[in-house]
Amino acid sequence: MATPNPHDDRVHSEEFLHTLMRRQLKLSIACAATFLVALLGLPLLNYYAPALMATRVAGFTLSWLILGVLFFPFVWIISWRFIKRSIALEQDEVNSVKR
Amino acid sequence: MISALAFLNGVDPWIFAFSFITVVVTIGMGFWSAKQSRTASDFFVAGRSVSVGWNASAISGEYLSAASFMGVAGMVMSSGYDALWYPVCYACGYLFLLLFIAGPLRRFGAYTIPDFAEGRYDSPLFRKIAVCFVLFIGFFYTMPQMKGAGVTLAYIFPGMPYWAGVVLVGAVITLNVALGGMKGITLVQAFQYWMKMFAISVPVFVLMSVLGFYNGHIGANATKETPAASAVVRKPLVEKAPKDEVWTAPFGPLTTKAVNAAAAALPADQRAAYLAEHQRPYSLLYTYSLIMALVCGTAGLPHILVRFYTNPDGVAAKRTTMWVMILIGVFYVFPPVFGAIGRNFMPELYSGIGAKGTDKVVLELPTLVAARYGVLGSILSGITCAGAFAAFMSTFSGLLVSMTGALAHDVYGRMLRPQSNPQERLVAFRFAAVLIGGVAIGLGCFVEPLEINFMVGQAFAIAAASYFPLLFMSVWWRGMTMKGAATGMLTGGLCALVAAALTNFATLALDKGPMGKVFAGFKGLNDFFAAHPLLRILCEQPAIWTVPLAIALMVVISKATAAAVPGDIRMKMLVLHAPEQFGLKQEYIQEHQAGGGH
Numbered sequence: 001m002a003t004p005n006p007h008d009d010r011v012h013s014e015e016f017l018h019t020l021m022r023r024q025l026k027l028s029i030a031c032a033a034t035f036l037v038a039l040l041g042l043p044l045l046n047y048y049a050p051a052l053m054a055t056r057v058a059g060f061t062l063s064w065l066i067l068g069v070l071f072f073p074f075v076w077i078i079s080w081r082f083i084k085r086s087i088a089l090e091q092d093e094v095n096s097v098k099r
Numbered sequence: 100m101i102s103a104l105a106f107l108n109g110v111d112p113w114i115f116a117f118s119f120i121t122v123v124v125t126i127g128m129g130f131w132s133a134k135q136s137r138t139a140s141d142f143f144v145a146g147r148s149v150s151v152g153w154n155a156s157a158i159s160g161e162y163l164s165a166a167s168f169m170g171v172a173g174m175v176m177s178s179g180y181d182a183l184w185y186p187v188c189y190a191c192g193y194l195f196l197l198l199f200i201a202g203p204l205r206r207f208g209a210y211t212i213p214d215f216a217e218g219r220y221d222s223p224l225f226r227k228i229a230v231c232f233v234l235f236i237g238f239f240y241t242m243p244q245m246k247g248a249g250v251t252l253a254y255i256f257p258g259m260p261y262w263a264g265v266v267l268v269g270a271v272i273t274l275n276v277a278l279g280g281m282k283g284i285t286l287v288q289a290f291q292y293w294m295k296m297f298a299i300s301v302p303v304f305v306l307m308s309v310l311g312f313y314n315g316h317i318g319a320n321a322t323k324e325t326p327a328a329s330a331v332v333r334k335p336l337v338e339k340a341p342k343d344e345v346w347t348a349p350f351g352p353l354t355t356k357a358v359n360a361a362a363a364a365l366p367a368d369q370r371a372a373y374l375a376e377h378q379r380p381y382s383l384l385y386t387y388s389l390i391m392a393l394v395c396g397t398a399g400l401p402h403i404l405v406r407f408y409t410n411p412d413g414v415a416a417k418r419t420t421m422w423v424m425i426l427i428g429v430f431y432v433f434p435p436v437f438g439a440i441g442r443n444f445m446p447e448l449y450s451g452i453g454a455k456g457t458d459k460v461v462l463e464l465p466t467l468v469a470a471r472y473g474v475l476g477s478i479l480s481g482i483t484c485a486g487a488f489a490a491f492m493s494t495f496s497g498l499l500v501s502m503t504g505a506l507a508h509d510v511y512g513r514m515l516r517p518q519s520n521p522q523e524r525l526v527a528f529r530f531a532a533v534l535i536g537g538v539a540i541g542l543g544c545f546v547e548p549l550e551i552n553f554m555v556g557q558a559f560a561i562a563a564a565s566y567f568p569l570l571f572m573s574v575w576w577r578g579m580t581m582k583g584a585a586t587g588m589l590t591g592g593l594c595a596l597v598a599a600a601l602t603n604f605a606t607l608a609l610d611k612g613p614m615g616k617v618f619a620g621f622k623g624l625n626d627f628f629a630a631h632p633l634l635r636i637l638c639e640q641p642a643i644w645t646v647p648l649a650i651a652l653m654v655v656i657s658k659a660t661a662a663a664v665p666g667d668i669r670m671k672m673l674v675l676h677a678p679e680q681f682g683l684k685q686e687y688i689q690e691h692q693a694g695g696g697h
Contacts, residue, residue, distance in 0.1 A: 021672065032199075043383055
């Protein structure tokens with residue numbers, strides 16, 4: 001594997017660090033926002049639409065089904081997407097320095 | 100001789116056999132694999148070659164404690180819907196770890212949080228401050244594990260008092276750790292995960308095929324909006340059990356306890372109006388604070404973060420985190436099923452107090468199968484008991500190792516006797532293990548009236564207000580100074596610690612057993628909380644104010660001491676964030692050594 005020269009000035013420049021951290025943080029915040037909307041939205045739905053959330057779905061109340069069962073796969077999907085995109089992002093940074 | 104064995108009366112041989120085998124196998128495996136890797140650096144460095152699958156199983160094995168195995172089921176049974184936030188946030192908290200902390204921390208290459216604190220701020224003093232919280236969080240986390248041990252032994256040996264179980268199990272694990280077993284070897288921890296998974300899932304499937312499926316059991320609980328819709332014919336609820344309506348719906352007994360207590364202190368004619376005005380808003384606040392504690396706290400647990408350094412690189416650290424979320428997410432679907440079935444078929448547990456209460460539903464519920472399949476009930480109950488042993492043994496050992504390590508390595512090896520030789524350090528390690536194990540046993544004897552899951556939630560709240568802000572801000576904000584980090588972490592963490600302790604004192608003062616007498620001095624606290632339910636909620640679930648407080652202090656103090664930002668901060672940030680292919684870590688180490696002996 002062709003290791004990029006660590007003493008390449010571009011890697012040590014202020015601009016590189018700034019862009020790198022911004023890109024990483026943007027990705028993390030986008031994923032966190034998706035997660036937080038669902039996590040913090042559910043109590044609000046319970047609060048403002050109790051009748052809707054008490055609807056029975058196959059025996060469960062809607063709220064119980066979401067929190068007790070469906071929430072787990074939802075988070076797996078977010079984390080899977082995050083990992084794919086963050087690995088692509090790092091590869092992109094490595095390539096951009098190589099060039 | 101006969102009288103010495105009197106405690107064996109009424110013991111089910113199957114349950115005893117399964118539990119005994121688990122203990123022996125766990126200790127045996129610990130010693131066997133401890134022999135394979137003798138020193139701490141062996142463990143860390145050799146562990147780096149561990150594959151993602153093994154490492155994820157090992158992290159999950161260490162994470163799933165007595166709270167997950169017994170406590171979640173017990174709390175779902177006692178409090179219903181609101182308790183579901185615990186398993187969901189225990190699993191989903193890893194997402195914050197994944198998004199913000201796992202990759203950078205692995206790239207930085209420090210073994211523990213104190214190592215990271217020292218490396219990031221070039222400050223041995225800060226390391227010492229950070230070590231304190233390993234102990235604070237650790238002790239809060241060991242108390243529920245001890246209760247799990249006491250409850251399980253009181254179930255296996257019906258004649259045994261709660262404290263005897265705590266002392267027995269605590270002493271066995273402490274000795275084991277002191278003698279060098281249980282070093283937190285990947286293989287043992289990974290095995291523990293699969294054992295717990297087996298022990299919780301197999302009984303659930305058998306119970307559901309006999310007593311009706313999960314949805315049927317929830318369906319048997321009617322609410323205002325919808326009548327019962329289920330074929331499950333349940334036993335009549337006892338008087339102490341919460342009513343169906345509050346059990347199935349959000350904002351139930353767990354989150355409304357403080358307001359209900361406040362209403363009970365009012366004249367009868369004002370109660371309804373008071374409840375209508377305050378119950379739901381305060382309950383919402385409680386829910387948010389709980390979510391915050393659990394999600395942020397997961398990202399700051401010292402004994403879990405240590406394991407991330409066994410990943411070969413940042414990418415593997417991220418993959419491992421995702422697999423941990425999948426492994427524990429699947430696990431967490433099962434405990435609430437025990438709670439739901441327990442409510443319908445073992446309602447007598449609602450009347451039990453302490454070790455005889457709902458926290459033992461996981462252990463006892465499988466015996467219901469006995470009516471139809473005879474001995475299978477005992478076998479399944481033996482399997483869940485074995486799982487419970489695996490749960491509190493693995494977590495208690497893991498905590499004991501990291502706390503003892505902190506005490507022996509940092510306090511003794513660096514502060515008291517920096518010149519000590521390896522032999523003296525080994526003696527110090529053993530002495531520290533016995534000391535910490537002893538304190539944990541002592542604390543464990545006091546907490547019988549408190550729910551297992553609730554106490555673990557408190558440990559998370561302390562981690563959320565101390566380590567989480569430290570890690571999150573240190574990784575993403577280059578303007579942090581050591582003084583800012585220390586002030587924020589200490590203030591936030593100590594506020595959460597004091598708040599949690601006050602809540603526990605107040606609850607213990609109400610106990611009808613011996614603890615009520617011990618803590619009688621705190622009875623007045625309950626009157627105060629009844630007059631100020633909002634303060635009670637903010638003490639019981641402090642995360643909603645302690646986490647912002649910690650972060651705000653970090654920002655303000657860091658701005659005020661901006662001149663003290665480490666000189667090579669850009670290089671540190673590069674090491675934290677740039678992909679490993681650049682090889683910046685090696686360069687950083689070389690520069691550091693050249694720059695004069697850090």
